[in-house]
Amino acid sequence: MLAQSEGPMLAGRDVHRHFEGMRAVDGVSIEVPRGKITGLIGPNGAGKSTFLAVLAGTLPATSGTITFEGRDITRLATHQRARLGLVRTFQLPSEFGQLTVLENLLVAAPHHRGDSLFGALMGRGYWIADEKRLVEQARVLLRRFSMSAKESDYASTMSGGQKRLIEIMRALMLEPRCLLLDEPMSGVHPKVVDEIKYYLQTLRAEGLTILMVEHELHLVEELCDSVVVMAQGKVIGSGTMATLRRQPEIVDAYLVG
Amino acid sequence: MNTYYAANLLVYAGVDIIACLALNLQFGVSGIVNFSFIVFQAVGAYAAAVLSMPPDSANGGFQTYFGGFQMPFPIPWIGGAIAGGLLAVPVGFVVLRKLRADYQAIALLVLSIIANTVITNATHLFNGAAGLALVPPPFADQIDPNTPGYQYLYVGMTAVCVALVYFVVTRIVNSPYGRTLRAMREREIAASAIGKNPVALKMTIFVVGGVIAGLSGALLVGFIQLWAPSVWLYPETIILFAAVIVGGRGNNLGAVLGALLVPVGFEEVTRLMPTSLGPPGLIPAFEWVAIGLLILGFLWFRPQGVRPEPRNVFEGGPETDEVDRARAV
Numbered sequence: 001m002l003a004q005s006e007g008p009m010l011a012g013r014d015v016h017r018h019f020e021g022m023r024a025v026d027g028v029s030i031e032v033p034r035g036k037i038t039g040l041i042g043p044n045g046a047g048k049s050t051f052l053a054v055l056a057g058t059l060p061a062t063s064g065t066i067t068f069e070g071r072d073i074t075r076l077a078t079h080q081r082a083r084l085g086l087v088r089t090f091q092l093p094s095e096f097g098q099l100t101v102l103e104n105l106l107v108a109a110p111h112h113r114g115d116s117l118f119g120a121l122m123g124r125g126y127w128i129a130d131e132k133r134l135v136e137q138a139r140v141l142l143r144r145f146s147m148s149a150k151e152s153d154y155a156s157t158m159s160g161g162q163k164r165l166i167e168i169m170r171a172l173m174l175e176p177r178c179l180l181l182d183e184p185m186s187g188v189h190p191k192v193v194d195e196i197k198y199y200l201q202t203l204r205a206e207g208l209t210i211l212m213v214e215h216e217l218h219l220v221e222e223l224c225d226s227v228v229v230m231a232q233g234k235v236i237g238s239g240t241m242a243t244l245r246r247q248p249e250i251v252d253a254y255l256v257g
Numbered sequence: 258m259n260t261y262y263a264a265n266l267l268v269y270a271g272v273d274i275i276a277c278l279a280l281n282l283q284f285g286v287s288g289i290v291n292f293s294f295i296v297f298q299a300v301g302a303y304a305a306a307v308l309s310m311p312p313d314s315a316n317g318g319f320q321t322y323f324g325g326f327q328m329p330f331p332i333p334w335i336g337g338a339i340a341g342g343l344l345a346v347p348v349g350f351v352v353l354r355k356l357r358a359d360y361q362a363i364a365l366l367v368l369s370i371i372a373n374t375v376i377t378n379a380t381h382l383f384n385g386a387a388g389l390a391l392v393p394p395p396f397a398d399q400i401d402p403n404t405p406g407y408q409y410l411y412v413g414m415t416a417v418c419v420a421l422v423y424f425v426v427t428r429i430v431n432s433p434y435g436r437t438l439r440a441m442r443e444r445e446i447a448a449s450a451i452g453k454n455p456v457a458l459k460m461t462i463f464v465v466g467g468v469i470a471g472l473s474g475a476l477l478v479g480f481i482q483l484w485a486p487s488v489w490l491y492p493e494t495i496i497l498f499a500a501v502i503v504g505g506r507g508n509n510l511g512a513v514l515g516a517l518l519v520p521v522g523f524e525e526v527t528r529l530m531p532t533s534l535g536p537p538g539l540i541p542a543f544e545w546v547a548i549g550l551l552i553l554g555f556l557w558f559r560p561q562g563v564r565p566e567p568r569n570v571f572e573g574g575p576e577t578d579e580v581d582r583a584r585a586v
Contacts, residue, residue, distance in 0.1 A: 097444075
């Protein structure tokens with residue numbers, strides 16, 4: 001029997017997502033290998049973000065199966081998938097505006113004794129040890145992403161790039177096994193793009209699996225170990241950027257789209 | 258000041274404070290726009306009434322209602338709180354699971370209107386439009402309610418309830434669970450992406466708020482000794498929303514302040530106005546205009562309210578004056 005750690009981290013088989021007859025995702029099969037960064041590219045309206053949302057559970061699949069570490073997760077809700085370690089970010093900034101930067105991280109921590117009605121009613125003494133441990137854990141992340149000075153600022157006051165970083169740090173607080181990033185660099189200053197790129201490479205070096213939707217092909221080329229190309233709801237090719245560039249039908253589809 | 262007048266004012270203040278704390282937990286902290294809030298207070302009041310009243314054949318059978326269990330205090334109050342929580346289960350199940358937040362608000366508003374119409378017309382349930390009268394106050398068989406001593410006792414019992422509710426909601430709001438609720442309010446879809454279950458969170462808070470609202474109704478009906486559809490029309494919910502918005506959404510002290518400024522304050526100010534000012538009904542009509550202007554004014558000029566939601570700064574972080582200096586540059 002194949003050991004669980006040898007198969008793909010995340011796989012979709014014949015995944016469909018239709019919107020009243022419109023086939024946004026039309027029979028996509030994909031395997032996301034462990035410890036690698038996989039890129040998902042394609043023209044606007046190709047169904048990339050919809051597919052990512054279906055993988056994360058934000059949108060239910062019309063049909064098909066999704067497995068995570070060999071387990072069928074097709075019917076699980078978003079929050080259940082997140083608890084298993086499959087965590088997504090969003091195309092538009094999705095910070096919790098009226099929470100401070102530090103709180104944005106703390107709120108994502110799983111297994112907090114104070115994060116239930118019972119725990120809350122038991123009072124501070126019941127959960128303060130967890131809180132202190134998690135504040136330390138969050139501060140390590142803030143230092144790593146050079147955001148320590150901002151910890152007490154409301155997330156709503158941060159710049160677009162900083163909100164991206166908050167979202168990535170927040171996802172990391174869950175200690176995920178697989179990150180689904182939806183255009184993590186869009187609308188971000190080039191200097192911050194370099195920072196995010198560096199952080200993603202370090203995360204990969206630590207063994208994290210990443211699937212990312214990205215439009216900037218030079219970033220995809222630099223970051224991704226392999227790439228999946230989608231157009232009109234279907235996968236039209238996959239491989240490294242170098243091999244894809246040699247296939248004229250893919251270049252056509254991507255450029256004409 | 259007259260003892261009865263003072264007691265009346267203080268009990269109403271207590272009831273409004275309790276209601277505003279519950280609405281703040283639902284709306285201010287968790288983002289549930291509960292436009293049927295007053296229904297939960299009403300169901301608590303009706304439950305407390307029929308639990309404490311004798312069967313409807315008493316007093317010559319001049320009113321009809323179901324139940325009439327003649328239970329001693331504190332069972333009617335506990336029953337009122339439980340009734341509020343129980344009602345929240347089916348309502349939450351229908352409204353909070355599938356609907357988007359703005360449709361939830363509309364559905365809850367409509368529910369409030371339907372509930373009032375049903376109770377008004379289903380005369381056998383709670384005596385219809387005439388409502389329930391002669392609801393026995395707590396300890397009525399032991400102490401004469403028409404004595405100053407009893408008035409003080411009732412104010413004291415109200416104060417205990419206010420303190421208890423304040424304690425409970427403060428524990429919830431200031432905990433990591435409260436932080437999760439605020440995150441859900443800010444962006445529900447992102448909250449589910451980090452492993453929070455918005456439906457479970459909303460259902461829980463809907464029930465907790467329902468329990469507190471039910472208690473406030475039980476408290477009120479024990480004091481005024483009557484309850485009818487005309488006292489829980491849907492605009493009553495709007496007054497409580499105004500109080501929470503004025504006081505400061507997400508701030509418990511703000512909710513207390515809002516309760517004192519809006520429902521209590523408005524009653525008292527209009528009481529002082531001469532009734533000969535114009536045609537009858539002019540002052541109550543102006544009250545509604547004033548409530549509307551108050552909500553609009555605050556949402557426009559000070560949306561965070563008199564006491565904004567506090568910002569949580571953790572020990573051991575960067576020095577706050579350092580942060581402030583950095584911000585000033």
